[in-house]
Amino acid sequence: MRNPLRTLVAFTAVSFVALAATLSPAAAQAWPDRPVKFIIPLGPGAGVDITARLVADKLSTKWGQPVVVENRPGGDAFVAITGVLSANDTHTLLFAPASTFTAHPLLHDKLPYNPKDLTPIARVTNTLIALGVPTEIGVGTVKELAAKIKEQPNKLNYASVTGANDLLFAAFLKTENLEMAKVPYKDPVTAINDLSENRIQAFVGAYAIMRPRVQAGKVKVIALTNTQHAQALNDIPTAAEAGFRSLELDGLVGLLGPKDMPLAMREKIAADIKQVLSDPEINAKLAATGQVVNPGSPKEFEAALNEQSGKVVEIGKILGIKAAGN
Numbered sequence: 001m002r003n004p005l006r007t008l009v010a011f012t013a014v015s016f017v018a019l020a021a022t023l024s025p026a027a028a029q030a031w032p033d034r035p036v037k038f039i040i041p042l043g044p045g046a047g048v049d050i051t052a053r054l055v056a057d058k059l060s061t062k063w064g065q066p067v068v069v070e071n072r073p074g075g076d077a078f079v080a081i082t083g084v085l086s087a088n089d090t091h092t093l094l095f096a097p098a099s100t101f102t103a104h105p106l107l108h109d110k111l112p113y114n115p116k117d118l119t120p121i122a123r124v125t126n127t128l129i130a131l132g133v134p135t136e137i138g139v140g141t142v143k144e145l146a147a148k149i150k151e152q153p154n155k156l157n158y159a160s161v162t163g164a165n166d167l168l169f170a171a172f173l174k175t176e177n178l179e180m181a182k183v184p185y186k187d188p189v190t191a192i193n194d195l196s197e198n199r200i201q202a203f204v205g206a207y208a209i210m211r212p213r214v215q216a217g218k219v220k221v222i223a224l225t226n227t228q229h230a231q232a233l234n235d236i237p238t239a240a241e242a243g244f245r246s247l248e249l250d251g252l253v254g255l256l257g258p259k260d261m262p263l264a265m266r267e268k269i270a271a272d273i274k275q276v277l278s279d280p281e282i283n284a285k286l287a288a289t290g291q292v293v294n295p296g297s298p299k300e301f302e303a304a305l306n307e308q309s310g311k312v313v314e315i316g317k318i319l320g321i322k323a324a325g326n
Contacts, residue, residue: 031090031265035066038095038255041080042161043073043187047127047206048253050289052095055124058276069095074186076162077101078112085117090261094118097127097206098252099164102309106167106316117259122270123296123304124277125286127251128233129165129225130207134198135218142223142242145202146176153179159191160204164312168225168249169204171318175246195219206251207233207290225249232287246318252308253291254301266298 036059038052049071056067072080077100084094101118104111131142139145149156158180160166173180180202185191188205195203195210196218203210204225213219223242224230227250230238239247255269274295277283283293296304 031268032063032065034091035068036063037068037070037087037092039070039072039080039083039092041073041077041094041096041100043071043189045189045209047208047251047290048095048097050208051125051127051253051286051291054282054285055273055276058279058282059272062272062276076104076107081113081118084256085113085258088258090257090265092257093121094256095124096253096256097161097163098254098305098308099129099249100162102305102312103164103167103315106312106319106321107163118256119259119261119266120298120301120305121255121257121261121266122273122298123252123254123294123301124273125253126226126228126292126294127253128207128230128290128292129204129249129251130210130221130236130290131169131223131225131239131247132192132195132203132205132210132214132219132221133201134195135220136198137201140220140222142239142244142247145222146178146244148201149173149178149180154181156201157181157183157199158202158204159183159185159188159195159200161188161206164249164308164315165204165225167312167315167319168247169202171315172244172246174318176244192219204247211290223247226251226292228292230290230292232290232292249311250308252304254296254304263298270295270297270301 038056040049040052042048052069056069060067072083081094084092133139133145139148160169183200188209191203192209192213194200196213210219210221214221221236223239224236225239225247227248277293277295286293
């Protein structure tokens with residue numbers, strides 16, 4: 001990790017500027033005129049995957065066009081992002097958690113894409129991001145986990161989804177003076193399987209992907225990183241409620257497209273998504289899988305992205321990420 005913090009500040013300032021491209025209302029309403037594709041940087045079963053498929057199904061009916069969800073995990077989300085940008089098509093969009101890309105300038109010396117080429121379309125949900133542990137290790141709180149790690153420095157393993165969540169847990173470990181070995185995974189589903197078998201002892205990622213193992217009694221969620229307490233998971237504290245603000249980060253999820261997508265088109269898509277998410281049936285399904293429905297316009301999504309990027313800057317300061325040679 002070698003990029004200077006100023007790179008991230010520049011990324012924040014220029015990445016999510018809503019473009020004021022012109023488009024007649026009639027042209028915007030005509031979209032889509034062919035099938036739409038949502039590309040996801042995570043594998044099947046992830047929280048964002050569940051959300052995308054529920055939303056895509058409803059939008060397909062509303063738009064009168066197929067809305068296909070395509071999983072392209074791996075490569076720290078580069079595979080999915082470059083896939084969207086290389087298509088350069090207003091009908092091929094990125095459906096992703098912001099945490100997969102807001103941390104890129106801190107994680108990579110050189111990016112295979114230009115962040116300015118992505119533009120916000122719609123905020124969709126806030127994924128409930130959970131800190132899970134194997135039930136087998138007998139840990140019930142973050143405090144107890146910290147104590148166990150301290151007793152066995154570098155003897156326990158952790159994993160997390162790539163991006164900001166990965167940095168978040170690393171910053172937590174540093175803040176609490178804890179030493180834990182990181183195990184990389186291409187697909188978080190595989191990590192959850194290993195978590196449930198106590199091959200790794202902590203995982204930070206979407207609650208939805210842990211839920212089956214939680215219900216089976218193999219995994220216990222000891223905290224949520226989200227800033228707001230989740231009514232659907234009332235017995236699980238937020239990181240702040242557990243006394244560890246160093247583990248606080250919202251699971252922002254939204255839709256992005258190529259930079260030349262006209263504002264009127266993006267506003268139409270955002271409005272359609274907001275209408276779809278007002279359906280009590282889909283709302284209930286998303287709540288059951290650990291999503292907080294939170295639709296927003298292109299400008300609202302842009303503001304939320306910038307806020308998260310600011311949080312990532314602070315995480316970078318904790319970790320002391322700097323340019324090579326500094």
